Amino acid sequence: MSLSPDDVKRIARLARIEIDDSQALASQSQLNTIFDLIATMQAVDTQGIAPMAHAQEVYQRLRADSVTETDHHAAFQAIAPAVENGLYLVPKVIE
Amino acid sequence: MKWETVIGLEVHTQLATQSKIFSGSSTAFGASPNTQASAVDIALPGVLPVLNKGAVECAIKFALAIGATLNRINVFDRKNYFYPDLPKGYQISQLAKPIVEGGVLTFLVPSTGSGQPEERVINLTRAHMEEDAGKSLHEDFQGVTGIDLNRAGTPLLEIVSEPEMRSSAEAVAYARALHTLVTWIGICDGNMQEGSFRVDANVSVRPVGQAEFGTRREIKNLNSFRFLQQAIDYEVRWQIETLEDGGRIEQATVLFDPDTGETRMMRSKEDAHDYRYFPDPDLLPVKLDEDWIESVRAALPELPAAMQLRFQNDFGVSAYDAGLLTGSRALAEYFEAAARACGQGKLVANWVMGELSATLNKAELDIMQSPVSSRQLGALVARIQDGTLSGKLAKQVFEGLWEGAGEVDAIIEARGLKQMSDSGELEKIIDDVLAANQKSVEEFRSGKEKAFNALIGQVMKASKGKANPAQVNDLLKAKLQ
Numbered sequence: 001m002s003l004s005p006d007d008v009k010r011i012a013r014l015a016r017i018e019i020d021d022s023q024a025l026a027s028q029s030q031l032n033t034i035f036d037l038i039a040t041m042q043a044v045d046t047q048g049i050a051p052m053a054h055a056q057e058v059y060q061r062l063r064a065d066s067v068t069e070t071d072h073h074a075a076f077q078a079i080a081p082a083v084e085n086g087l088y089l090v091p092k093v094i095e
Numbered sequence: 096m097k098w099e100t101v102i103g104l105e106v107h108t109q110l111a112t113q114s115k116i117f118s119g120s121s122t123a124f125g126a127s128p129n130t131q132a133s134a135v136d137i138a139l140p141g142v143l144p145v146l147n148k149g150a151v152e153c154a155i156k157f158a159l160a161i162g163a164t165l166n167r168i169n170v171f172d173r174k175n176y177f178y179p180d181l182p183k184g185y186q187i188s189q190l191a192k193p194i195v196e197g198g199v200l201t202f203l204v205p206s207t208g209s210g211q212p213e214e215r216v217i218n219l220t221r222a223h224m225e226e227d228a229g230k231s232l233h234e235d236f237q238g239v240t241g242i243d244l245n246r247a248g249t250p251l252l253e254i255v256s257e258p259e260m261r262s263s264a265e266a267v268a269y270a271r272a273l274h275t276l277v278t279w280i281g282i283c284d285g286n287m288q289e290g291s292f293r294v295d296a297n298v299s300v301r302p303v304g305q306a307e308f309g310t311r312r313e314i315k316n317l318n319s320f321r322f323l324q325q326a327i328d329y330e331v332r333w334q335i336e337t338l339e340d341g342g343r344i345e346q347a348t349v350l351f352d353p354d355t356g357e358t359r360m361m362r363s364k365e366d367a368h369d370y371r372y373f374p375d376p377d378l379l380p381v382k383l384d385e386d387w388i389e390s391v392r393a394a395l396p397e398l399p400a401a402m403q404l405r406f407q408n409d410f411g412v413s414a415y416d417a418g419l420l421t422g423s424r425a426l427a428e429y430f431e432a433a434a435r436a437c438g439q440g441k442l443v444a445n446w447v448m449g450e451l452s453a454t455l456n457k458a459e460l461d462i463m464q465s466p467v468s469s470r471q472l473g474a475l476v477a478r479i480q481d482g483t484l485s486g487k488l489a490k491q492v493f494e495g496l497w498e499g500a501g502e503v504d505a506i507i508e509a510r511g512l513k514q515m516s517d518s519g520e521l522e523k524i525i526d527d528v529l530a531a532n533q534k535s536v537e538e539f540r541s542g543k544e545k546a547f548n549a550l551i552g553q554v555m556k557a558s559k560g561k562a563n564p565a566q567v568n569d570l571l572k573a574k575l576q
Contacts, residue, residue: 051191051374053170053192053374053379053380054374054376054379054380056379058379059168059379059380059381059382060146060378060379060380060381060382061145061146061379062145062146062147062148062151062381063119063145063146063147063148064148064149065112065113065114065147065148065149065150066113066114066119067113067114067119067120067121068114068119069114069118069119069120069121069131069133071130071131072133072134073128073129073130073132076129076132076134076137076139077129082239084236084241085128085241086127086128086129086130086243087128087129087232087241087242087243088129088179088241088242088244089236089239089240089241089242090179090239090240090242091238091239091240092233092236092238092239092240093178093179093231093240
């Protein structure tokens, strides 16, 4: 799989990242390198190997069940494209 | 053709933790939009989830309560889909290695006719931890959707049953038993209006005797037991009609519309998501050590099934009544305290399920808000038992207790509700009644049994309800001989 410059621009737009043509070209080649790496890994025969959830033999640390966060919605919503009555507004999506 | 219904349920229970599963935000219901959504919950770049110990402990409690296998090592996966109320673009859930596997739930299914309720044992497939999504508000805005992420990251335990239920009544009984259990062990507040307990029903039909399952359709997000019953009944009828008309059932997800009582297609199997599950690299595998599990086990309350058996043995109540009395932990504790206070379990059971429940229902109160305490009800029943009160007088005392007029004996005294025990006084009343009702006396003597009841009624009325009905019966019979 490889991406075209248009694919890269479309992904950038969906992620709300501003990107110019030269950046798109650079990103395209970087992303395609990653795809090549994935293709190499996918070629490995993993038949009969137990799935591994994590690379290290360490386990999840747990935190105590207590409320430690305070309300920062004003700061978070200052960078949102559209807000009303404390709600984030997004294009209508009904399934 | 005779058809058999096959139902499996997936229940999403919101876990009763203070904070979210992967962040320190509050899970309290009803806050202003987005005031309980932290950087983790709204998925700002660079944040990492940290697992809430309280949520894991809830899952351990549940596993112990249903005799399930606890996976000492369990793993969180990412379930990828795109929706605005899921800011990360994936839900953290558990697929390949859930925390809980197996277990059983035993409960009674009320009989449809007058027969005895039937015991059912349903196997559970699994239960896994995951995070809830935010809320989309479509109605309040023109052309746009409002997103509230307060609910995003609320811990859920999704509890999946085997497809072992065979009717909507069984499915409802299972869901009720599960609701009782999760609230009993305190892992969920059970508030269905607030979405704390949401049911998805997988429903299919097959000809009786056929080994393979029919094609199932999944009814999503039922938030009341009544809707669960209605939705399954409608869906089963629709599937049978479709098949009998020569049609085919296609695997699909459907929604139930309470206004029309119908289910309608949301998406077919062709549009089903490919969730691209994979282990979440932000979270390490979770390890449960034995000391922790044992300390949780030691702190578990007596479970409903064990309590039902004990109530039958200790208080002589029927299996069915024991089932009703353990409908919630608060109710069971109330009953037991009252029964112990007077030593009359059966009579207390009748009062709890009769007068008390009816009065609470009418006032829209639950047992924890009862103005009549378990100690007071026990004292009331003790006064019935020792003959001070008839059932009728006891109801008047109960009304007094309900109104907060004081303790049982004080109310009896103040309102003069003591049952008449002086037989001389009663005999005088009976003589007066007989003298005034010669016609009834003659009718009785000429063989009209009904006239006797009329005389009893007159005596009770003349005694202002304070005569002991059994005593009236005996004395009246003796006098009419």
